[in-house]
Amino acid sequence: MEQVMVAFRQVGARGLGAPVVILMLLAMVVLPLPPFLLDLFFTFNIALSLVVLLVVVYAMRPLDFAMFPSMLLVATLLRLALNVASTRVVLLEGHNGGDAAGKVIEAFGEFVIGGNYAVGLVVFAILVIINFAVVTKGAGRVSEVSARFTLDAMPGKQMAIDADLNSGLIDQAEARTRREEVGREADFYGAMDGASKFVRGDAVAGILILIINIVGGLAIGMGQHDLDLSTAMRFYALLTIGDGLVAQLPSLLLSTSAAILVTRVSSAEDLGSQVSSQLLNNPRALAITALILLLLGMIPGMPNLVFLLLGAAVGGLAYMIARRSQEEKAETPDVQPTSRPEESSEVRELTWQDVHPVDVIGLEVGYRLIPLVDRNQGGQLMTRIKGVRKKLSQELGFLVQSVHIRDNLDLAPNAYRITLNGVPVGESEVFVDRDMAINPGRVFGELKGNLTKDPAFGLDAVWIDAAQRDQAQTMGYTVVDASTVVATHLSELLQSHAHELLGHDEVQQLLDNLAQVAPKLVEDLVPKLLPLAVVLRVLQNLLQESVPIRDMRTIAETLAEQATKSQDAGTLTASVRVALARSIVQQVVGPKGEIPVIVLEPGLERLLQQTLVNAGEDGAGVEPGMLEQLQNALQDTAKQQELSGQESVLLVAAAIRPWLAKFARHSVPGVRVLSYNEIPDNRQIKVISTIGRNAKEV
Numbered sequence: 043m044e045q046v047m048v049a050f051r052q053v054g055a056r057g058l059g060a061p062v063v064i065l066m067l068l069a070m071v072v073l074p075l076p077p078f079l080l081d082l083f084f085t086f087n088i089a090l091s092l093v094v095l096l097v098v099v100y101a102m103r104p105l106d107f108a109m110f111p112s113m114l115l116v117a118t119l120l121r122l123a124l125n126v127a128s129t130r131v132v133l134l135e136g137h138n139g140g141d142a143a144g145k146v147i148e149a150f151g152e153f154v155i156g157g158n159y160a161v162g163l164v165v166f167a168i169l170v171i172i173n174f175a176v177v178t179k180g181a182g183r184v185s186e187v188s189a190r191f192t193l194d195a196m197p198g199k200q201m202a203i204d205a206d207l208n209s210g211l212i213d214q215a216e217a218r219t220r221r222e223e224v225g226r227e228a229d230f231y232g233a234m235d236g237a238s239k240f241v242r243g244d245a246v247a248g249i250l251i252l253i254i255n256i257v258g259g260l261a262i263g264m265g266q267h268d269l270d271l272s273t274a275m276r277f278y279a280l281l282t283i284g285d286g287l288v289a290q291l292p293s294l295l296l297s298t299s300a301a302i303l304v305t306r307v308s309s310a311e312d313l314g315s316q317v318s319s320q321l322l323n324n325p326r327a328l329a330i331t332a333l334i335l336l337l338l339g340m341i342p343g344m345p346n347l348v349f350l351l352l353g354a355a356v357g358g359l360a361y362m363i364a365r366r367s368q369e370e371k372a373e374t375p376d377v378q379p380t381s382r383p384e385e386s387s388e389v390r391e392l393t394w395q396d397v398h399p400v401d402v403i404g405l406e407v408g409y410r411l412i413p414l415v416d417r418n419q420g421g422q423l424m425t426r427i428k429g430v431r432k433k434l435s436q437e438l439g440f441l442v443q444s445v446h447i448r449d450n451l452d453l454a455p456n457a458y459r460i461t462l463n464g465v466p467v468g469e470s471e472v473f474v475d476r477d478m479a480i481n482p483g484r485v486f487g488e489l490k491g492n493l494t495k496d497p498a499f500g501l502d503a504v505w506i507d508a509a510q511r512d513q514a515q516t517m518g519y520t521v522v523d524a525s526t527v528v529a530t531h532l533s534e535l536l537q538s539h540a541h542e543l544l545g546h547d548e549v550q551q552l553l554d555n556l557a558q559v560a561p562k563l564v565e566d567l568v569p570k571l572l573p574l575a576v577v578l579r580v581l582q583n584l585l586q587e588s589v590p591i592r593d594m595r596t597i598a599e600t601l602a603e604q605a606t607k608s609q610d611a612g613t614l615t616a617s618v619r620v621a622l623a624r625s626i627v628q629q630v631v632g633p634k635g636e637i638p639v640i641v642l643e644p645g646l647e648r649l650l651q652q653t654l655v656n657a658g659e660d661g662a663g664v665e666p667g668m669l670e671q672l673q674n675a676l677q678d679t680a681k682q683q684e685l686s687g688q689e690s691v692l693l694v695a696a697a698i699r700p701w702l703a704k705f706a707r708h709s710v711p712g713v714r715v716l717s718y719n720e721i722p723d724n725r726q727i728k729v730i731s732t733i734g735r736n737a738k739e740v
Contacts, residue, residue, distance in 0.1 A: 063116065070123040074130055077145070083124055084146040084288050090117060091292035091299075098299040105226055110303055111233035117296055118240045121289050125251050128288075132255060132281045133262055150284040162283035166252065169290045174245035177297040185234040185304045192231045198515030199224050201482060205520055205530065212429070234304055244293055248286060255282040325364035332357035400464035402443040402543065405532065406450035407458045413474055414525055415447050426529040434533065438540050438585065439592035440548050445532070458528055460535055462542055468535045470497035472524040476505045479519035487517040497527065498534040541585040549578045556594050563598050571605035572614075579611035580618060587703055588714075589619065589626055596621050612700060616717075623720045630714050631689055636726045639693040639716075640679055643734040650698050669705075675733045676710040683730075684712070691716060693727065 069075075070083070094113060101107045128147065200221065207217045259278025263269040269277070332353045339349030405427075407415060414423040424447075431442045453459060460468040471494075472478070479489055481502040491504040506514055506521075514521045522530070536543065557564040568574050580601065581591050591597060600621040604614055619626065631637050642650070653664050680690040690710075694702055696717040703715040721727060 063120075067119055067123045070127040074134075075127045077131065080124070080128055080131060081146045083120075083127075087117070087120055087124060087292045088288075088295075090120075091295035095295050095299045095302075098303050101303070104303050105223070105230060107303065108226060108230050110300070111230070111237035114237045114296060114300060115240055117292070118244050121244065121292060122247060125247075125285070125289055128285045129251065129255055132278065132285060133258055146288055147281055147284040150287045162280065162287070166283055166286050166290065169287070169294060170245055170249055173290065173294045173297050174242065177294070177301050178242050178245055180301060185231065185237075185300075192228050196224060196228055198518055198520060201520040202515070202522065205480075205522060206526065231304075234300070237300070245297075248290055248293065251289075252282060252286045255285070325360040325367070328356055328360035328363065332360055401446040401461065402463060403445045403536070404461035404464070405445050405447045405458065405528075406453060406461065407447065408453040408455045409449060409451065410455040411458055411472065411474060411524075412449055414472075414528070421525070422523075423525040423528060426525050427532065430529050430533045430536070434536055434540075437590060437592075438537075439590050439594065440544060440552060442536060442543060460532055462535075462539055467539060468497065468531055470527075470531065472527050473505055474524050475508070477508055477511055477514075477521050477523050478527050479504045479506050479510075479514040479521050482518070482520055485518040489514055489517070489519065497531040537588075541582040544578065544582055544585060546574060546578060549574060549581060552581075552591070552594050553577075553598075556598060560595060560598070563595070563602060567598055567602045567605070571602055572609065576609060576611055576614070577601065580614050583611060583615040584618065584622075587707070588629075589622060590629070593622060593625065616696060616700070619717075620719055624722045626716070626720060627722055627725060630691060630716070635724070636728050637691060637721070638683075638688055638728050638730045639691045640676070640713075640731045640733065641693050641729050643732055646734060647695055647698070650702075651695065654698055654701055672705075672733065673709045676706065676713055679731045679733070680710055680713050689714065693718060693721070 075083075094110070094117070097107055098110070104110075132147075203212075203217050203220050203224070206212045207214070212220070256279055259282060260271070260274050263274030263278055264271065267274075335349050335353030335356060338344055339346045339353055413419040414421045417424060427445050427447075431445070434442045450459065454471060456471045456473055457469065458472065459466050476491075478494070478496065479491070480496050481504075483501075489504045489506055489510060491506040491510070494503050494505055495501065496503045504514075504519075511521050553564050553568060568577060581597070584591055584597075597618050600618045601614055604617045608614060627637065650664070676690075676692070683690040690713045692702065692706065692713055692715045694715060694717060696719055699715055699717040706713040706715050
């Protein structure tokens with residue numbers, strides 16, 4: 043007994059809800075219920091349907107009431123169990139007439155339909171037709187279509203989330219939340235597609251139960267209780283119709299709730315607010331409606347008083363809405379540009395203040411793109427650029443400078459230009475009122491719009507209207523707005539030019555931060571062993587080859603160790619790369635234990651080493667024909683690796699790695715060049731291709 047009590051305490055009051063409901067349903071089906079309990083359960087059923095309907099009306103979006111499909115199933119089972127319980131009472135006690143099956147059924151049988159079973163049959167048939175043929179059928183169709191389109195749009199939505207995450211617009215936590223929401227949305231509409239079948243089945247069951255009850259009641263009344271046909275019809279038909287109406291009213295309410303929920307569009311307003319803001323917020327439409335009603339009211343033979351009263355009411359409502367809109371505009375004065383102070387008649391002497399420094403990172407926009415950067419007009423570009431800077435700063439290891447934004451009337455209205463140290467490095471066009479649908483390589487249809495190229499990655503894209511967003515995601519496109527396009531382009535350019543953003547001040551700040559945890563290391567390194575300019579050059583070399591400088595302690599320790607042997611920035615960079623080998627390989631191929639690599643044929647590798655020794659690190663003595671063949675072979679291999687979903691890694695001797703890395707960076711982007719001594723001991727290599735002396739794969 044004590045164990046049972048402990049188990050009940052562990053379950054708690056909330057955990058008993060589902061078992062109690064199941065026991066209640068079984069009791070209504072198996073045990074005979076007195077009329078009072080029937081009245082109580084029928085009233086509870088109506089109240090539950092009203093609560094569900096109001097919750098749906100005040101929900102902001104469908105996922106706010108995600109348990110609706112389960113609630114719909116429970117309410118349907120409750121109603122069917124009540125039908126079984128009331129049928130038992132009607133057939134057993136119906137010959138007594140009146141309130142034999144409870145006051146609620148009697149009220150619906152006597153008051154609602156006036157005690158006339160013919161009227162009751164008609165009313166019941168109309169309710170069933172409305173519920174089954176109109177509301178339930180429409181809601182089921184909408185649920186089916188919504189479920190299909192939601193599932194089809196999942197890949198596009200997931201890619202859009204990944205694009206926002208990669209561009210720094212959102213962090214990992216928000217991306218995880220949005221992925222969970224996409225999954226919940228698919229589960230919800232899938233469940234609603236199935237739950238709508240319960241409502242349709244309930245409507246069919248109501249018709250069959252009515253027919254069975256009337257036939258069974260007549261047989262029992264005339265065969266067992268010796269009632270004549272008219273008396274039996276009056277008793278059993280009225281009770282059966284009252285029972286059917288009591289059941290159909292909650293069924294209609296729940297069907298309406300399901301229809302409202304699946305046809306809702308997610309927004310920050312409930313249904314009532316949307317009606318008032320979208321339907322009743324246009325005084326012109328109301329005024330025209332009022333005029334039509336007044337004209338109809340003046341036609342002889344029409345119900346003039348009704349039309350005139352309603353027309354006057356609608357006209358008054360239109361006048362009130364128009365007047366309120368004018369008052370709101372009057373309270374919000376237009377923002378006027380500040381006037382420039384009048385220049386002095388005397389010519390002012392030039393000073394150093396008139397010489398403006400060059401912006402490290404600049405963004406120039408055409409005049410039509412000003413709403414993107416104006417927060418007062420809902421522009422999100424400033425926030426997204428801040429997210430890009432935060433993400434890049436965390437990835438690269440130093441604070442990326444602020445982006446200075448200004449308008450440029452020399453640009454096209456929809457154009458923007460990104461500059462580094464005053465020099466343009468990227469330019470494109472975007473449209474504020476449109477979305478860009480990017481083809482990631484596999485889509486299931488074509489979109490109508492202006493064909494273009496994604497400025498960040500060069501992928502095929504289409505500028506589409508905002509209304510086509512869901513359709514494009516369903517086809518597999520990645521859809522982004524204009525702010526995201528600019529922010530992603532900026533992110534890619536800053537990442538590829540990260541070495542140009544690092545200067546003396548940034549390096550000094552990195553050393554100052556390192557001095558807080560390793561003061562002796564920094565004190566011995568700069569300026570005792572190396573000047574700051576050499577440290578800067580080494581860090582710039584790392585960034586130029588896409589190696590982050592987050593691990594400043596390892597970099598500083600390696601520089602301090604190698605500074606006594608060489609002061610050359612290239613040699614020091616090679617030593618630092620060996621020290622960072624694990625993080626470099628992790629960045630290139632991830633956690634895989636086996637690294638697929640491309641190697642050079644030994645004869646070609648020796649030839650390049652001899653040529654570079656004689657001609658210098660710039661490779662001026664390398665034969666142009668061999669360079670072209672080497673480039674073509676690397677490009678072919680890189681394409682094959684890209685198709686197989688693997689990174690292209692060229693593994694060479696340490697002596698020629700810097701020159702080949704520079705060669706690949708300019709001629710075969712995407713190929714990462716590693717030396718043999720940069721492979722960690724815990725990784726294995728797998729040669730997938732060998733480039734021979736004639737630069738052909740063998």
